[in-house]
Amino acid sequence: MTLKKLNLHLVSDSSGETVISVAKSALKHFRSVETIEYVWSFVKGEEQIDKILEEINRKSDEHNFVICTITDDELRKYLKDNCIKLKIPYRAILSHIIREISSYLEIEKDEKLDLHTEINNEYFQRIEAINYTINHDDGQNIQDIDKADIILVGVSRTSKSPTSTYLAYRGYKVANIPFVSGVPFYVDLAKLKNKLTIGVTIDVSRLIEIRKNRLTSINNEDNNIYANPEKVEKEIKEAEELFKQNNWPIIDVTQKSIEEVSATIIQYFNKMLSID
Amino acid sequence: MTLKKLNLHLVSDSSGETVISVAKSALKHFRSVETIEYVWSFVKGEEQIDKILEEINRKSDEHNFVICTITDDELRKYLKDNCIKLKIPYRAILSHIIREISSYLEIEKDEKLDLHTEINNEYFQRIEAINYTINHDDGQNIQDIDKADIILVGVSRTSKSPTSTYLAYRGYKVANIPFVSGVPFYVDLAKLKNKLTIGVTIDVSRLIEIRKNRLTSINNEDNNIYANPEKVEKEIKEAEELFKQNNWPIIDVTQKSIEEVSATIIQYFNKMLSID
The missing domain is CATH 3.40.50 (Rossmann fold)
Structure with missing residues (x-):
């Protein structure tokens, strides 16, 4: 053909x-x-x-x-x-x-948008947001986590990084923090007060599938904890308990696109702004 | 109102x-x-x-x-x-x-796309690409730079990070490497052979404007090298010499959006694939 x-x-x-x-x-x-x-x-x-x-x-x-x-x-x-x-x-x-x-x-569209200024401002905001987000991926540099607009917490392979970069691309500074079973949560919770912190969770069997894929792609099929059903279930349960203790909104990312998850997060963000 | x-x-x-x-x-x-x-x-x-x-x-x-x-x-x-x-x-x-x-x-649209499989594959590819790209931002982890699809080289504030994350979001693994005047280029050039390496450059006065903005935003207006016209001009000239010595395609990002720059890079990438 x-x-x-x-x-x-x-x-x-x-x-x-x-x-x-x-x-x-x-x-x-x-x-x-x-x-x-x-x-x-x-x-x-x-x-x-x-x-x-x-x-x-x-x-x-x-x-x-x-x-x-x-x-x-x-x-x-x-x-x-x-x-x-x-x-x-x-x-x-x-x-x-x-x-x-x-x-x-029944409203006229705005005439003569000053798109140049707007694009310039958006551009700088976006670049700052992307730089911040890259530097605060996977629990890095939490000392200035209070400068984030949005904080994501979740177990490994719940799309925290892609969601963070998508949101950064939309102009939000995002820090994401991994939750690991058995490891105490090391972020100063006082710093998260008055910040939008979101707990991301996922269906156990879907996460096992994703993690198995991950292990295959890095030639590490022998790792028997990372994708072990019991361990995964326990880890997700512990994470959700942490979210509930702190009254963080929880988003289940199973069967949702990064864009849909991000749209929900932006809804929470706008709601928080309108309450303040 | x-x-x-x-x-x-x-x-x-x-x-x-x-x-x-x-x-x-x-x-x-x-x-x-x-x-x-x-x-x-x-x-x-x-x-x-x-x-x-x-x-x-x-x-x-x-x-x-x-x-x-x-x-x-x-x-x-x-x-x-x-x-x-x-x-x-x-x-x-x-x-x-x-x-x-x-x-x-004069062609029928494909019926019954297997969008589920496609989305799943795209999804994994995208996540891998984003993780790789975040870990290879700003000259980090160059030891496995040979796993990148695309390598960007350029002086500070030429949109390397936003362009990299946009391309990652499109499924490409991108490493970006800063060029700094007076600092020898520290990447093993042999590793870049048969890789698409792009030199990004920009108009001197535009870069000065961007860097001044940057200094203001980090309250560091006293830095008199970073946005100094002579220094900036010299740095860009040196970078362009490096690009030419290595026969890397050069993209001038002045007045171009991240999306337009990325589209041009993808054109180079596809051209390289079709030659191989």
């Missing part, structure tokens, strides 16, 4: 995160298509669009497809009209949703 | 990453709306949708909006029909794009 080739041109007035994510999800359904992604971020003016169109035109003997998340109506129309002229299939993503929310809530 | 409230119900048959990202981008344009996000991931059957509808119905005196990325046509229709019945505004994202790609390339 020969693969069909597709040049995907992803055009955004912001970082491009959304349009990349949409493209990736859509293309999952075409495994026989070989895709090359061209990402254009921070596109703000017609001259930038002209440059993109020039690039596309240079590949006019290939398959090209444009997906765009530009929200300025005029600029988006400029891209669209030119795509039609060049006979390149084009699709916009956000504009319909923005229009519908606007009509449903 | 009183804020309007909106419950956003984000329904996905996968992790929810795409639908969350779309919602976030759209809501940026309504700063006067207070949004609560409810994320439902891995939604595969009508009984799960019934549960979601029940939850929404319980909030029927509030504003509710459903955005969905379910790609199974029947299941999506089930959600849509029920939203119409309950008079809840509803919007699907991926289906139009999938249909258009399909008709443009």
